[in-house]
Amino acid sequence: MTPRLAVSRISLSEFRCYQTLRLDLQGGPVVLTGPNGAGKTNLLEAVSLLAPGGGLRRAKLGEMARNVPALDDGAVRAWAVAATLETPDGERHLGSGLDPAALVQGRERRAVRIDGETQRGQAALGRVCNAVWLTPQMDRLFLDGPAARRRFLDRLVYGLDPEHSSRVAAYEHSLRSRAKLLRDGKADDKWLNAIEDSMVRHGIAVVVARTELLAQLVRAGTMAIGAFPAARLALKGDLEDWLAELPAVDVEDRMRASLRDGRRRDAGYGGASVGPQRSDLLVWHDAKNQSADQCSTGEQKALLLSIVMANTRLQSRSRGAGPLLLLDEVVAHLDAERRGHLFDEIVALGVQAWMTGTDRALFEGLDGRAQFFRVEDARIRAEQI
Ligand SMILES: Nc1ncnc2c1ncn2[C@@H]1O[C@H](COP(=O)(O)OP(=O)(O)O)[C@@H](O)[C@H]1O
Numbered sequence: 001m002t003p004r005l006a007v008s009r010i011s012l013s014e015f016r017c018y019q020t021l022r023l024d025l026q027g028g029p030v031v032l033t034g035p036n037g038a039g040k041t042n043l044l045e046a047v048s049l050l051a052p053g054g055g056l057r058r059a060k061l062g063e064m065a066r067n068v069p070a071l072d073d074g075a076v077r078a079w080a081v082a083a084t085l086e087t088p089d090g091e092r093h094l095g096s097g098l099d100p101a102a103l104v105q106g107r108e109r110r111a112v113r114i115d116g117e118t119q120r121g122q123a124a125l126g127r128v129c130n131a132v133w134l135t136p137q138m139d140r141l142f143l144d145g146p147a148a149r150r151r152f153l154d155r156l157v158y159g160l161d162p163e164h165s166s167r168v169a170a171y172e173h174s175l176r177s178r179a180k181l182l183r184d185g186k187a188d189d190k191w192l193n194a195i196e197d198s199m200v201r202h203g204i205a206v207v208v209a210r211t212e213l214l215a216q217l218v219r220a221g222t223m224a225i226g227a228f229p230a231a232r233l234a235l236k237g238d239l240e241d242w243l244a245e246l247p248a249v250d251v252e253d254r255m256r257a258s259l260r261d262g263r264r265r266d267a268g269y270g271g272a273s274v275g276p277q278r279s280d281l282l283v284w285h286d287a288k289n290q291s292a293d294q295c296s297t298g299e300q301k302a303l304l305l306s307i308v309m310a311n312t313r314l315q316s317r318s319r320g321a322g323p324l325l326l327l328d329e330v331v332a333h334l335d336a337e338r339r340g341h342l343f344d345e346i347v348a349l350g351v352q353a354w355m356t357g358t359d360r361a362l363f364e365g366l367d368g369r370a371q372f373f374r375v376e377d378a379r380i381r382a383e384q385i
């Protein structure tokens with residue numbers, strides 16, 4: 001059997017609309033259909049929490065706890081998501097949730113377990129599992145500010161380089177610490193230097209990893225599948241420009257100097273005038289040579305899928321297994337030809353794609369090649385086929 005990354009069992013407790021849920025899976029694509037408000041996206045969100053990060057809604061831990069209006073007790077319940085995964089390294093057990101021990105003390109903290117062992121933070125999840133998603137909220141990815149595009153890109157990088165999530169987290173931690181020190185005006189020079197050193201080290205590594213992913217996507221020549229348009233990608237930012245021109249050590253010096261010189265200004269404005277938090281991902285419809293934000297809504301969706309599928313192919317090749325794909329309400333917006341190509345590509349790559357929709361008929365092309373579930377009122381029933 002070819003190696004793959006797939007959830008073979010998932011259980012939820014007190015998560016969103018689910019009091020308890022257990023689902024056994026065969027490893028292939030999963031189709032969830034049902035009316036609005038049934039619990040489809042909630043289940044995808046639970047799966048997304050098996051990978052590092054705050055999940056596909058970026059919700060606060062307490063928000064994901066099941067609230068029971070009838071009880072009106074205002075209590076936050078300790079929710080949990082547990083799963084068994086088939087991975088290229090064998091079977092692994094992951095658990096993620098709201099730490100009950102912290103909750104008793106009135107704190108909300110994420111608990112993460114891998115193969116029964118408690119982890120300090122969630123970055124370790126990235127060594128076992130990664131997931132990439134497209135949700136209706138991401139329809140505006142090319143129109144809104146660059147932060148969401150960076151998050152999208154970083155998630156693709158996690159799949160290729162599991163250490164990327166720790167680097168991003170370390171950089172952001174230093175960025176926040178520096179901002180606080182500057183704001184409070186308690187800026188001890190030595191302390192600031194140390195924090196800025198960490199920003200330089202992690203920040204440049206983040207930009208290098210992003211650049212490397214883009215280069216690999218281009219080298220793999222995998223930007224177009226079937227009826228989907230090819231996307232052309234580029235990164236824009238000072239660090240990217242410097243790295244293209246100068247040796248890495250000089251870029252480090254330049255960034256360090258720039259941070260030191262910018263302290264006074266950053267104290268007033270917050271943030272930092274240089275760093276990976278100022279980069280943007282630029283995307284074009286290659287054949288039309290048109291910037292993605294100028295493309296039609298349908299074209300933008302197709303471009304996003306192109307990128308996600310190109311990344312999936314690249315990752316299957318380089319790491320032996322693609323990511324979990326969470327495609328929330330994506331299929332309904334594709335014409336029949338693109339839908340067919342997407343299904344074939346998913347099956348050919350052997351990735352576990354979780355797809356949702358209200359209309360079962362749109363998934364006919366996957367009959368016999370996927371597991372189908374009907375979701376209604378927070379209950380899930382396997383479809384007999
Ligand atoms: N913390 C929560 N506790 C209980 N129910 C929730 C919670 N968060 C969301 N819900 C409810 O879960 C239901 C299903 O939501 P969702 O999974 O987004 O539906 P859909 O099937 O349309 O994707 C909604 O009615 C929503 O209000």
Ligand SMILES: [Mg+2]
Pocket residue numbers: 037040041042328
């Ligand atoms: Mg939904």
